[in-house]
Amino acid sequence: MKTVTTFLLACAAAVSLTAPIVPLAAQNAAPAVSVDGDIKSEKTVPDANGKTSVELVDPASFLPGDRLIFGQNYANTSAEVVTNFTITNPLPEAVRLAPDADPALEVSVDGGKTWGKLSALSVTASDGTTRSATHADVTHVRWVLATIAPGTSGRVAFPVIIR
Amino acid sequence: MKTTKQLLGAVSAVALVAMSSTPALAAGTRAGTTITNTVTVNYNVSGNAQNAVQASDTFTVDQRVNVNVTAITTPVTVSPIQTNQVLAFDVTNLGNDTVDLALTTALRGGTAANISNIRVFRDTNGNRQLDAAEITAGAITYLDEVAEDATVAVLVVSDIGINAVNGNTFDVALTAAAHTDGTTGSLGTRILATSGANTAGIDNVLFDGAGVSDAANDGAFSAQGRYVVSGAVLTVAKTSRVVSDPVNGTTNPKFIPGATVEYCITVANAAGAATATGVSLLDDLPADVLYSSAFGIFVNGNATCTAGTAGGTFAAGAGVGSRDRITGTLSDVAAGQTRSLYFRVTIR
Numbered sequence: 001m002k003t004v005t006t007f008l009l010a011c012a013a014a015v016s017l018t019a020p021i022v023p024l025a026a027q028n029a030a031p032a033v034s035v036d037g038d039i040k041s042e043k044t045v046p047d048a049n050g051k052t053s054v055e056l057v058d059p060a061s062f063l064p065g066d067r068l069i070f071g072q073n074y075a076n077t078s079a080e081v082v083t084n085f086t087i088t089n090p091l092p093e094a095v096r097l098a099p100d101a102d103p104a105l106e107v108s109v110d111g112g113k114t115w116g117k118l119s120a121l122s123v124t125a126s127d128g129t130t131r132s133a134t135h136a137d138v139t140h141v142r143w144v145l146a147t148i149a150p151g152t153s154g155r156v157a158f159p160v161i162i163r
Numbered sequence: 164m165k166t167t168k169q170l171l172g173a174v175s176a177v178a179l180v181a182m183s184s185t186p187a188l189a190a191g192t193r194a195g196t197t198i199t200n201t202v203t204v205n206y207n208v209s210g211n212a213q214n215a216v217q218a219s220d221t222f223t224v225d226q227r228v229n230v231n232v233t234a235i236t237t238p239v240t241v242s243p244i245q246t247n248q249v250l251a252f253d254v255t256n257l258g259n260d261t262v263d264l265a266l267t268t269a270l271r272g273g274t275a276a277n278i279s280n281i282r283v284f285r286d287t288n289g290n291r292q293l294d295a296a297e298i299t300a301g302a303i304t305y306l307d308e309v310a311e312d313a314t315v316a317v318l319v320v321s322d323i324g325i326n327a328v329n330g331n332t333f334d335v336a337l338t339a340a341a342h343t344d345g346t347t348g349s350l351g352t353r354i355l356a357t358s359g360a361n362t363a364g365i366d367n368v369l370f371d372g373a374g375v376s377d378a379a380n381d382g383a384f385s386a387q388g389r390y391v392v393s394g395a396v397l398t399v400a401k402t403s404r405v406v407s408d409p410v411n412g413t414t415n416p417k418f419i420p421g422a423t424v425e426y427c428i429t430v431a432n433a434a435g436a437a438t439a440t441g442v443s444l445l446d447d448l449p450a451d452v453l454y455s456s457a458f459g460i461f462v463n464g465n466a467t468c469t470a471g472t473a474g475g476t477f478a479a480g481a482g483v484g485s486r487d488r489i490t491g492t493l494s495d496v497a498a499g500q501t502r503s504l505y506f507r508v509t510i511r
Contacts, residue, residue, distance in 0.1 A: 035204045035218045061361050061368050062198075063227045064191020064259050070200050072218065078208065085206040092200055094192045094224070148206075162224065163192050 032078035033085065033148070040069045042159075064162050067098055071157035076148040085145040087156060088112070097138040098159035105158055108140040109133040115142065190311035194226035194260035195365050223363060228341045228354050229257035229370040230264065230384040235316075236291055237388035242437065243327040246280075247298075247320050250388035251291035254306060254339045255314040258370070263342040263351045264306040268319055271376060271387055272334030277324035278390070281335060286316035293318055305342070305350045319388065329394035329436045336376050340383035341369075354382050395439035397496070398431045401446070406507065422510050423455065427468035430493060431501040442493040444504050447482030452508035454479075454487055462491045464503040475504060 040056040047053060059068060070089065076082045090112065091097065097107070101118075108115050109123055121133040143156045192198075201219035205212065235251040256262055268281045282302035284293060297318070306315050319337050345351030357366035371377075374385035407413045408422035416422055428446065432439050448454060454477050464471030475491030482488035493502045 031216050032208050032213060033204060033206055033216060035202065035216050037200065037202060037218045037220045039200065039220050039222055059222075059361060061225045061366055062222050063225055063368055063370075070220075072202055074204070080208045083207045083210070084212075085204070087202050087204050089200065089202045092198045094196055094198045095200075162198070 030077075032076060032080060032082055034075050034077050035087070036073045038071050038073070040071060041067065042069060062162060066162050068095070068160050068162065069157050070095075070160055071155055072143075073153065073155045074148070075153035076150050079150050081150060082148040083146065085148050086142060088140060088142045089158075090140045091138060091160065094163050095160040096163055097135040097141070098161045099135050101135065101158050106142050106144065107138045108142075109137040110139065112140045115140075190229075190257060190259040191227070192224045192259060193311065194224055194258075196224040198222055198224060222361075223365060224259070225357075225361070225366040225368055226260045226354075227258050227368050227370045228262070228382050230262075230339050230341050230382070231255040231257055231371075232337055232339050232374060232384045232386040234337075234386045234388040238332070238391045239388065240393045241323045241327075241390045243277075243323055243392060243394050244325045246322040247293055248323055248390060249291070249293050250319040250321075250335060250337075250390070251286060252317050252319060252337050252386065252388070253314050254309075254317055254337075256309040256311060256341075258341070259311055260365075261308055261310050261344040262354070263344050264309050264315075264339040265342055265350060265353075266303065266305055266317065267338050267340070269336045269338070269376060270333065271336050273332055273390075274327075277327040277331065278321050278333045278335075279324060280320075280322040282320050283337070284318045284320055286318045289316045291316070291318070293320055306339070307350075308344050308347055321390065323390065323392065327392045327394070329392060329396050329433070331392040333390040333392075334387050335390070336374075336385050336387035338374070338377055338383055338385035341371075356380070356382075393437040395496070396433035396436040397439055397442075398433070399428065399444075400431075401426060401428045403427070418510060420510050423507055424452065424510060425458075425468070425505060425507045427464075427503055427505045429466055429468070429501050429503045430496055431466070432496040432498055434499040436498045438498065439496040442496055442502070444489075444491050444493065446489040446504075447484075447486040448489065448508060450486060451511050453511055454489070455507040455509055458507040460489060460491055460504065460506045462502075462504050463494050464505055466501040466503065468503045468505040471503065471505060475506070477506075 041059040043055045043057045044052045045055050072087055106115050107118050109121050118133055122130045123133045123137050124130045141158055199219050199221040204216040233253045235253055239250055241248045266283045284297050285303055287297055319335055341354045343351030354367050356369045369380045369382045371384050373379040375387045376385045377383045403424050403426050405416045405418050406423040406425050408416040408419050428444055430442055459473055460475030461471030462474035478488045491504045496502050
Protein backbone atom coordinates (compact mmCIF):
# COMPACT_ATOMS: atom_id res chain seq x y z
CA MET A 1 0.00 0.00 0.00
CA LYS A 2 1.40 3.28 -0.98
CA THR A 3 1.55 5.86 1.68
CA VAL A 4 0.57 9.32 0.55
CA THR A 5 3.31 11.64 1.47
CA THR A 6 4.32 15.22 1.00
CA PHE A 7 2.38 16.83 3.78
CA LEU A 8 3.39 19.33 6.36
CA LEU A 9 3.04 18.64 10.02
CA ALA A 10 2.63 21.22 12.77
CA CYS A 11 5.56 21.74 15.08
CA ALA A 12 3.81 20.86 18.30
CA ALA A 13 6.63 20.30 20.77
CA ALA A 14 7.51 23.05 23.24
CA VAL A 15 11.27 22.48 22.98
CA SER A 16 12.06 24.01 19.63
CA LEU A 17 15.60 24.94 18.60
CA THR A 18 15.64 26.79 15.32
CA ALA A 19 12.83 25.00 13.51
CA PRO A 20 10.58 27.35 11.55
CA ILE A 21 6.88 27.29 12.32
CA VAL A 22 4.97 26.44 9.13
CA PRO A 23 1.25 26.18 8.51
CA LEU A 24 0.28 22.55 7.95
CA ALA A 25 -2.44 20.38 6.59
CA ALA A 26 -3.59 17.72 8.98
CA GLN A 27 -2.43 14.17 8.48
CA ASN A 28 -2.28 11.27 10.87
CA ALA A 29 0.55 9.14 9.42
CA ALA A 30 3.36 8.37 11.85
CA PRO A 31 6.92 8.61 10.56
CA ALA A 32 8.30 5.41 9.10
CA VAL A 33 11.62 5.80 10.91
CA SER A 34 12.63 6.47 14.47
CA VAL A 35 15.90 8.13 15.35
CA ASP A 36 17.25 8.19 18.86
CA GLY A 37 20.53 10.01 19.51
CA ASP A 38 22.89 9.58 22.42
CA ILE A 39 26.14 10.94 23.77
CA LYS A 40 28.47 8.37 25.26
CA SER A 41 32.09 7.93 26.13
CA GLU A 42 34.24 4.91 25.43
CA LYS A 43 35.61 2.93 28.32
CA THR A 44 38.26 0.27 27.89
CA VAL A 45 37.30 -2.73 29.95
CA PRO A 46 39.58 -5.70 30.55
CA ASP A 47 37.80 -9.04 30.61
CA ALA A 48 38.66 -12.10 32.68
CA ASN A 49 41.36 -13.17 30.22
CA GLY A 50 43.09 -9.77 30.26
CA LYS A 51 41.84 -8.90 26.78
CA THR A 52 40.40 -5.41 26.60
CA SER A 53 37.13 -4.46 25.01
CA VAL A 54 35.55 -1.07 24.54
CA GLU A 55 32.24 -0.25 26.20
CA LEU A 56 29.95 2.68 25.64
CA VAL A 57 29.07 4.31 28.95
CA ASP A 58 27.39 7.49 30.09
CA PRO A 59 30.11 10.10 30.56
CA ALA A 60 31.02 10.83 34.19
CA SER A 61 31.76 14.45 33.32
CA PHE A 62 31.97 16.75 30.35
CA LEU A 63 35.25 18.62 30.39
CA PRO A 64 37.16 20.45 27.66
CA GLY A 65 39.41 17.93 25.94
CA ASP A 66 37.15 14.97 26.71
CA ARG A 67 36.40 12.54 23.88
CA LEU A 68 32.72 11.72 23.37
CA ILE A 69 30.81 9.54 20.93
CA PHE A 70 27.81 11.17 19.24
CA GLY A 71 25.60 8.28 18.13
CA GLN A 72 22.28 7.88 16.34
CA ASN A 73 20.20 4.72 16.66
CA TYR A 74 17.78 4.45 13.78
CA ALA A 75 15.01 1.98 12.91
CA ASN A 76 12.53 1.45 10.13
CA THR A 77 9.35 1.06 12.12
CA SER A 78 7.08 0.72 9.11
CA ALA A 79 6.15 -2.12 6.80
CA GLU A 80 7.67 -0.37 3.80
CA VAL A 81 11.22 -0.16 2.55
CA VAL A 82 12.78 3.18 3.41
CA THR A 83 15.09 4.57 0.75
CA ASN A 84 17.49 7.50 0.52
CA PHE A 85 17.85 7.61 4.29
CA THR A 86 20.07 10.57 5.21
CA ILE A 87 21.16 11.68 8.67
CA THR A 88 22.71 15.16 8.61
CA ASN A 89 24.63 16.10 11.77
CA PRO A 90 25.99 19.65 12.03
CA LEU A 91 28.74 19.73 14.64
CA PRO A 92 28.07 22.08 17.58
CA GLU A 93 30.65 24.84 17.66
CA ALA A 94 32.00 23.71 21.02
CA VAL A 95 33.13 20.28 19.76
CA ARG A 96 35.45 19.22 16.97
CA LEU A 97 35.72 15.97 15.07
CA ALA A 98 38.20 13.68 16.81
CA PRO A 99 41.38 12.85 14.87
CA ASP A 100 40.67 9.12 15.06
CA ALA A 101 37.28 9.39 13.33
CA ASP A 102 36.61 6.87 10.54
CA PRO A 103 38.35 8.24 7.42
CA ALA A 104 35.44 6.93 5.34
CA LEU A 105 33.02 9.29 7.12
CA GLU A 106 31.24 11.70 4.80
CA VAL A 107 31.93 15.22 6.04
CA SER A 108 31.65 18.83 5.02
CA VAL A 109 34.05 21.64 5.83
CA ASP A 110 32.03 24.40 4.19
CA GLY A 111 28.82 24.41 6.20
CA GLY A 112 27.09 21.59 4.37
CA LYS A 113 27.45 22.87 0.82
CA THR A 114 29.82 20.17 -0.39
CA TRP A 115 30.52 16.73 0.97
CA GLY A 116 33.22 14.10 0.76
CA LYS A 117 35.81 12.14 2.68
CA LEU A 118 38.01 14.44 4.78
CA SER A 119 41.14 13.45 2.89
CA ALA A 120 39.56 14.72 -0.35
CA LEU A 121 38.48 18.10 1.00
CA SER A 122 40.40 21.33 1.18
CA VAL A 123 39.94 24.68 2.82
CA THR A 124 40.49 28.06 1.19
CA ALA A 125 41.93 30.81 3.37
CA SER A 126 40.88 34.43 3.10
CA ASP A 127 44.02 35.20 1.12
CA GLY A 128 43.10 32.64 -1.51
CA THR A 129 45.57 29.90 -0.54
CA THR A 130 44.19 26.41 -0.13
CA ARG A 131 45.29 23.64 2.17
CA SER A 132 44.06 20.15 2.99
CA ALA A 133 41.15 20.10 5.40
CA THR A 134 41.81 18.82 8.91
CA HIS A 135 39.50 17.30 11.51
CA ALA A 136 39.14 20.67 13.22
CA ASP A 137 37.69 22.15 9.99
CA VAL A 138 34.75 19.73 9.80
CA THR A 139 31.39 21.49 10.16
CA HIS A 140 28.99 18.64 9.32
CA VAL A 141 28.89 14.85 9.24
CA ARG A 142 26.31 12.80 7.37
CA TRP A 143 25.36 9.25 6.59
CA VAL A 144 23.38 8.16 3.55
CA LEU A 145 21.83 4.71 3.49
CA ALA A 146 20.32 3.58 0.20
CA THR A 147 17.72 1.34 1.77
CA ILE A 148 16.51 0.22 5.15
CA ALA A 149 14.37 -2.92 5.15
CA PRO A 150 11.17 -2.78 7.17
CA GLY A 151 11.64 -3.67 10.81
CA THR A 152 15.42 -3.34 10.75
CA SER A 153 17.54 -0.95 12.74
CA GLY A 154 21.11 0.24 13.00
CA ARG A 155 23.47 2.72 14.61
CA VAL A 156 25.90 5.27 13.28
CA ALA A 157 28.32 7.22 15.40
CA PHE A 158 31.43 9.38 15.32
CA PRO A 159 33.90 10.60 17.94
CA VAL A 160 34.24 14.26 18.93
CA ILE A 161 36.39 16.20 21.36
CA ILE A 162 35.02 19.02 23.49
CA ARG A 163 36.95 22.16 22.65
CA MET B 164 21.68 14.76 29.30
CA LYS B 165 18.43 15.62 27.54
CA THR B 166 17.10 13.91 24.43
CA THR B 167 14.26 15.30 22.34
CA LYS B 168 12.61 14.25 19.12
CA GLN B 169 11.03 16.63 16.71
CA LEU B 170 9.02 16.36 13.54
CA LEU B 171 9.84 18.98 10.96
CA GLY B 172 7.64 20.36 8.22
CA ALA B 173 10.46 20.96 5.77
CA VAL B 174 11.26 18.44 3.11
CA SER B 175 14.93 19.07 2.60
CA ALA B 176 17.72 18.80 5.09
CA VAL B 177 17.97 21.81 7.31
CA ALA B 178 21.41 22.80 8.48
CA LEU B 179 20.82 23.99 12.00
CA VAL B 180 22.83 26.71 13.63
CA ALA B 181 25.23 25.66 16.36
CA MET B 182 24.20 26.52 19.88
CA SER B 183 27.07 27.79 21.98
CA SER B 184 29.75 30.42 21.71
CA THR B 185 33.15 28.99 22.40
CA PRO B 186 36.04 31.34 23.01
CA ALA B 187 39.31 29.85 21.82
CA LEU B 188 40.95 29.51 25.23
CA ALA B 189 43.58 27.04 26.29
CA ALA B 190 41.37 26.30 29.27
CA GLY B 191 38.68 25.18 26.85
CA THR B 192 34.95 25.70 26.66
CA ARG B 193 33.58 27.68 29.57
CA ALA B 194 31.85 25.69 32.31
CA GLY B 195 28.08 25.92 32.08
CA THR B 196 28.08 26.07 28.29
CA THR B 197 25.22 23.99 26.90
CA ILE B 198 26.16 21.83 23.93
CA THR B 199 23.31 20.44 21.85
CA ASN B 200 23.80 17.95 19.05
CA THR B 201 20.86 17.91 16.64
CA VAL B 202 20.46 15.71 13.59
CA THR B 203 17.97 15.97 10.75
CA VAL B 204 16.84 12.79 9.06
CA ASN B 205 15.38 12.72 5.57
CA TYR B 206 14.10 9.63 3.83
CA ASN B 207 11.80 8.34 1.13
CA VAL B 208 9.12 5.72 1.20
CA SER B 209 8.00 4.35 -2.15
CA GLY B 210 9.97 7.06 -3.84
CA ASN B 211 8.21 9.91 -2.03
CA ALA B 212 10.06 12.20 0.35
CA GLN B 213 8.74 11.98 3.87
CA ASN B 214 8.64 14.56 6.61
CA ALA B 215 12.07 15.03 8.07
CA VAL B 216 12.64 13.71 11.58
CA GLN B 217 14.83 15.52 14.05
CA ALA B 218 16.55 14.31 17.19
CA SER B 219 18.80 16.16 19.60
CA ASP B 220 20.88 15.55 22.71
CA THR B 221 22.14 18.17 25.13
CA PHE B 222 24.77 18.28 27.83
CA THR B 223 26.31 20.95 30.04
CA VAL B 224 30.07 21.48 30.10
CA ASP B 225 31.38 20.89 33.61
CA GLN B 226 33.99 22.88 35.50
CA ARG B 227 37.55 21.69 35.46
CA VAL B 228 39.31 23.28 38.42
CA ASN B 229 43.04 23.62 37.93
CA VAL B 230 45.49 26.04 39.54
CA ASN B 231 49.21 26.57 39.12
CA VAL B 232 51.68 28.44 41.30
CA THR B 233 55.25 29.03 40.14
CA ALA B 234 58.10 30.61 42.09
CA ILE B 235 59.72 33.15 39.79
CA THR B 236 62.61 34.55 41.86
CA THR B 237 64.31 31.93 43.94
CA PRO B 238 66.69 31.80 45.70
CA VAL B 239 66.79 35.38 46.91
CA THR B 240 69.78 36.65 48.91
CA VAL B 241 68.93 38.61 52.03
CA SER B 242 70.81 40.10 54.98
CA PRO B 243 69.95 39.89 58.65
CA ILE B 244 67.63 42.62 59.94
CA GLN B 245 66.31 43.33 56.45
CA THR B 246 62.59 44.04 56.10
CA ASN B 247 60.26 43.50 53.15
CA GLN B 248 62.34 40.86 51.40
CA VAL B 249 60.52 39.63 48.30
CA LEU B 250 59.91 36.23 46.71
CA ALA B 251 57.99 36.67 43.43
CA PHE B 252 55.38 34.13 42.26
CA ASP B 253 52.98 33.67 39.35
CA VAL B 254 49.51 32.28 40.09
CA THR B 255 47.51 30.92 37.13
CA ASN B 256 43.90 29.80 36.72
CA LEU B 257 44.12 26.83 34.34
CA GLY B 258 40.44 25.93 34.67
CA ASN B 259 37.54 26.68 32.37
CA ASP B 260 35.70 29.14 34.57
CA THR B 261 36.43 32.28 36.60
CA VAL B 262 37.51 31.54 40.17
CA ASP B 263 38.60 33.34 43.33
CA LEU B 264 41.99 32.13 44.59
CA ALA B 265 42.65 32.17 48.33
CA LEU B 266 46.37 32.75 49.07
CA THR B 267 48.15 31.40 52.14
CA THR B 268 51.84 31.19 53.07
CA ALA B 269 53.74 28.72 55.20
CA LEU B 270 57.35 28.55 56.43
CA ARG B 271 58.54 25.11 55.41
CA GLY B 272 62.23 25.37 56.24
CA GLY B 273 64.44 27.55 58.42
CA THR B 274 64.24 28.85 61.98
CA ALA B 275 60.85 30.44 62.54
CA ALA B 276 62.20 32.86 65.16
CA ASN B 277 64.45 34.52 62.59
CA ILE B 278 61.81 35.36 59.95
CA SER B 279 58.55 37.18 60.53
CA ASN B 280 55.70 39.25 59.13
CA ILE B 281 55.20 37.03 56.04
CA ARG B 282 52.56 38.68 53.84
CA VAL B 283 51.35 38.55 50.22
CA PHE B 284 51.07 41.62 48.00
CA ARG B 285 49.77 41.99 44.46
CA ASP B 286 52.60 42.76 42.03
CA THR B 287 50.49 45.24 40.12
CA ASN B 288 53.18 46.32 37.66
CA GLY B 289 54.68 42.84 37.35
CA ASN B 290 58.27 43.94 37.98
CA ARG B 291 58.81 41.25 40.66
CA GLN B 292 59.63 43.94 43.23
CA LEU B 293 57.63 45.54 46.03
CA ASP B 294 56.93 49.12 44.98
CA ALA B 295 55.57 51.91 47.15
CA ALA B 296 52.18 51.83 45.43
CA GLU B 297 51.88 48.10 46.03
CA ILE B 298 52.68 48.54 49.73
CA THR B 299 50.07 51.26 49.96
CA ALA B 300 47.49 48.99 48.33
CA GLY B 301 48.00 46.64 51.25
CA ALA B 302 48.58 42.95 51.82
CA ILE B 303 46.07 40.57 50.23
CA THR B 304 44.59 37.22 51.26
CA TYR B 305 42.97 36.25 47.95
CA LEU B 306 42.81 37.08 44.24
CA ASP B 307 39.34 38.11 43.12
CA GLU B 308 37.64 36.93 39.91
CA VAL B 309 40.63 35.37 38.15
CA ALA B 310 39.54 34.56 34.58
CA GLU B 311 40.26 31.34 32.69
CA ASP B 312 43.90 31.22 31.56
CA ALA B 313 44.76 34.39 33.53
CA THR B 314 48.06 34.66 35.38
CA VAL B 315 48.47 37.07 38.30
CA ALA B 316 51.88 38.16 39.62
CA VAL B 317 52.12 38.26 43.41
CA LEU B 318 54.87 38.89 45.95
CA VAL B 319 55.55 37.02 49.19
CA VAL B 320 57.22 39.52 51.53
CA SER B 321 59.04 38.74 54.79
CA ASP B 322 61.22 40.41 57.44
CA ILE B 323 64.54 38.75 58.26
CA GLY B 324 65.47 38.75 61.95
CA ILE B 325 68.55 40.02 63.73
CA ASN B 326 69.71 36.54 64.68
CA ALA B 327 69.76 35.15 61.15
CA VAL B 328 73.33 34.32 60.24
CA ASN B 329 75.27 33.84 57.05
CA GLY B 330 74.17 30.66 55.27
CA ASN B 331 70.73 30.38 56.95
CA THR B 332 67.90 29.57 54.53
CA PHE B 333 64.14 30.08 54.81
CA ASP B 334 61.71 28.21 52.51
CA VAL B 335 58.34 29.90 52.18
CA ALA B 336 55.50 28.17 50.30
CA LEU B 337 52.62 29.99 48.64
CA THR B 338 49.35 28.04 48.21
CA ALA B 339 46.49 29.13 45.94
CA ALA B 340 43.13 27.42 46.55
CA ALA B 341 40.21 27.65 44.12
CA HIS B 342 37.00 29.19 45.40
CA THR B 343 33.80 30.05 43.58
CA ASP B 344 34.01 33.50 42.04
CA GLY B 345 30.86 34.59 43.90
CA THR B 346 30.38 38.35 44.10
CA THR B 347 33.13 40.78 43.15
CA GLY B 348 35.06 41.98 46.16
CA SER B 349 34.50 38.97 48.40
CA LEU B 350 36.01 35.53 48.53
CA GLY B 351 33.68 32.74 47.40
CA THR B 352 33.41 29.27 48.93
CA ARG B 353 36.04 26.58 48.45
CA ILE B 354 35.23 24.47 45.39
CA LEU B 355 34.74 20.78 46.20
CA ALA B 356 34.60 17.90 43.76
CA THR B 357 31.13 16.84 42.69
CA SER B 358 30.69 13.23 43.72
CA GLY B 359 28.35 10.78 42.05
CA ALA B 360 27.18 10.64 38.47
CA ASN B 361 27.19 13.57 36.10
CA THR B 362 24.32 15.98 36.68
CA ALA B 363 22.52 18.20 34.23
CA GLY B 364 24.18 21.24 35.78
CA ILE B 365 27.81 22.19 36.22
CA ASP B 366 29.79 19.52 38.06
CA ASN B 367 33.20 20.25 39.50
CA VAL B 368 36.19 18.12 38.65
CA LEU B 369 39.40 18.97 40.55
CA PHE B 370 42.17 18.48 38.07
CA ASP B 371 45.16 20.03 39.83
CA GLY B 372 48.39 18.20 40.54
CA ALA B 373 50.28 18.02 43.80
CA GLY B 374 52.40 21.05 44.65
CA VAL B 375 55.07 21.20 47.33
CA SER B 376 52.62 21.09 50.19
CA ASP B 377 49.24 20.08 48.81
CA ALA B 378 47.72 16.96 47.31
CA ALA B 379 46.63 16.29 43.75
CA ASN B 380 42.96 16.87 43.02
CA ASP B 381 42.34 19.04 46.07
CA GLY B 382 41.58 22.23 44.15
CA ALA B 383 44.80 23.94 45.25
CA PHE B 384 48.43 24.17 44.25
CA SER B 385 51.56 25.33 46.06
CA ALA B 386 55.13 26.28 45.23
CA GLN B 387 57.94 27.57 47.39
CA GLY B 388 60.79 30.03 47.22
CA ARG B 389 63.93 30.32 49.32
CA TYR B 390 65.60 33.18 51.11
CA VAL B 391 69.36 32.72 51.61
CA VAL B 392 70.99 34.82 54.32
CA SER B 393 74.27 36.39 53.39
CA GLY B 394 75.82 38.04 56.40
CA ALA B 395 79.25 39.10 57.46
CA VAL B 396 80.80 36.76 59.97
CA LEU B 397 83.15 38.96 61.99
CA THR B 398 85.60 37.95 64.64
CA VAL B 399 86.99 40.82 66.67
CA ALA B 400 90.12 40.36 68.80
CA LYS B 401 92.10 42.77 70.91
CA THR B 402 95.65 41.93 71.86
CA SER B 403 98.47 43.89 73.42
CA ARG B 404 102.21 43.68 73.26
CA VAL B 405 104.85 45.58 75.21
CA VAL B 406 107.05 47.57 72.89
CA SER B 407 109.59 49.01 75.31
CA ASP B 408 110.14 49.80 78.96
CA PRO B 409 112.32 52.49 80.63
CA VAL B 410 114.85 49.97 81.91
CA ASN B 411 115.18 47.40 79.09
CA GLY B 412 114.31 49.57 76.18
CA THR B 413 113.09 47.45 73.29
CA THR B 414 115.08 44.39 74.34
CA ASN B 415 112.84 42.02 76.22
CA PRO B 416 110.66 44.84 77.56
CA LYS B 417 108.39 44.17 80.54
CA PHE B 418 104.98 45.51 81.55
CA ILE B 419 106.11 48.02 84.18
CA PRO B 420 105.00 51.54 84.82
CA GLY B 421 106.41 53.71 82.08
CA ALA B 422 106.42 50.88 79.53
CA THR B 423 104.96 51.47 76.08
CA VAL B 424 102.25 49.01 75.10
CA GLU B 425 100.71 48.62 71.66
CA TYR B 426 97.04 47.60 71.45
CA CYS B 427 96.06 45.70 68.31
CA ILE B 428 92.34 45.32 67.45
CA THR B 429 91.66 42.99 64.50
CA VAL B 430 88.39 42.49 62.62
CA ALA B 431 88.35 39.30 60.54
CA ASN B 432 85.53 38.35 58.16
CA ALA B 433 85.08 34.65 57.53
CA ALA B 434 85.49 33.08 54.10
CA GLY B 435 82.25 32.95 52.09
CA ALA B 436 80.59 35.69 54.13
CA ALA B 437 79.17 38.96 52.92
CA THR B 438 81.39 42.02 52.94
CA ALA B 439 81.12 43.94 56.17
CA THR B 440 80.63 47.64 55.64
CA GLY B 441 80.54 50.54 58.01
CA VAL B 442 82.82 48.80 60.49
CA SER B 443 83.41 51.22 63.34
CA LEU B 444 85.40 50.43 66.44
CA LEU B 445 85.25 51.90 69.87
CA ASP B 446 87.69 51.27 72.71
CA ASP B 447 87.60 52.82 76.20
CA LEU B 448 91.08 52.76 77.69
CA PRO B 449 91.69 51.40 81.17
CA ALA B 450 92.45 54.10 83.75
CA ASP B 451 96.03 52.96 84.30
CA VAL B 452 97.27 53.67 80.79
CA LEU B 453 97.97 56.94 79.03
CA TYR B 454 97.35 57.33 75.32
CA SER B 455 100.51 57.98 73.33
CA SER B 456 99.68 60.73 70.88
CA ALA B 457 103.21 60.68 69.46
CA PHE B 458 102.51 57.31 67.90
CA GLY B 459 98.97 58.06 66.88
CA ILE B 460 96.14 55.78 65.77
CA PHE B 461 96.40 53.63 62.67
CA VAL B 462 93.44 52.14 60.78
CA ASN B 463 93.18 49.53 58.00
CA GLY B 464 96.29 47.71 59.13
CA ASN B 465 96.76 44.03 58.37
CA ALA B 466 96.26 41.02 60.59
CA THR B 467 99.57 41.69 62.39
CA CYS B 468 98.75 45.35 63.01
CA THR B 469 101.24 46.84 60.65
CA ALA B 470 100.95 48.78 57.40
CA GLY B 471 98.00 50.89 58.58
CA THR B 472 97.27 54.49 57.68
CA ALA B 473 96.79 57.34 60.14
CA GLY B 474 93.19 57.73 61.22
CA GLY B 475 90.82 57.32 64.11
CA THR B 476 90.12 59.73 66.96
CA PHE B 477 91.26 60.05 70.58
CA ALA B 478 88.78 61.73 72.92
CA ALA B 479 89.96 62.23 76.49
CA GLY B 480 87.32 61.39 79.09
CA ALA B 481 84.72 60.65 76.41
CA GLY B 482 84.25 57.05 77.37
CA VAL B 483 82.14 55.27 79.96
CA GLY B 484 83.12 56.37 83.47
CA SER B 485 85.11 59.26 82.00
CA ARG B 486 87.67 56.95 80.54
CA ASP B 487 89.60 57.98 77.49
CA ARG B 488 88.04 56.74 74.26
CA ILE B 489 89.57 55.64 70.97
CA THR B 490 87.26 55.42 67.92
CA GLY B 491 88.03 54.54 64.33
CA THR B 492 86.32 53.38 61.13
CA LEU B 493 87.70 50.59 58.96
CA SER B 494 87.15 50.22 55.22
CA ASP B 495 84.90 47.37 54.04
CA VAL B 496 86.12 44.01 55.23
CA ALA B 497 85.60 41.44 52.50
CA ALA B 498 85.22 37.72 53.06
CA GLY B 499 88.49 36.21 54.21
CA GLN B 500 90.01 39.62 54.92
CA THR B 501 91.33 41.04 58.19
CA ARG B 502 91.69 44.72 58.99
CA SER B 503 93.07 46.23 62.15
CA LEU B 504 93.22 49.37 64.24
CA TYR B 505 96.26 49.91 66.47
CA PHE B 506 97.66 52.53 68.84
CA ARG B 507 100.04 52.83 71.75
CA VAL B 508 99.81 53.76 75.39
CA THR B 509 102.20 54.03 78.30
CA ILE B 510 101.54 52.33 81.59
CA ARG B 511 101.07 54.98 84.21
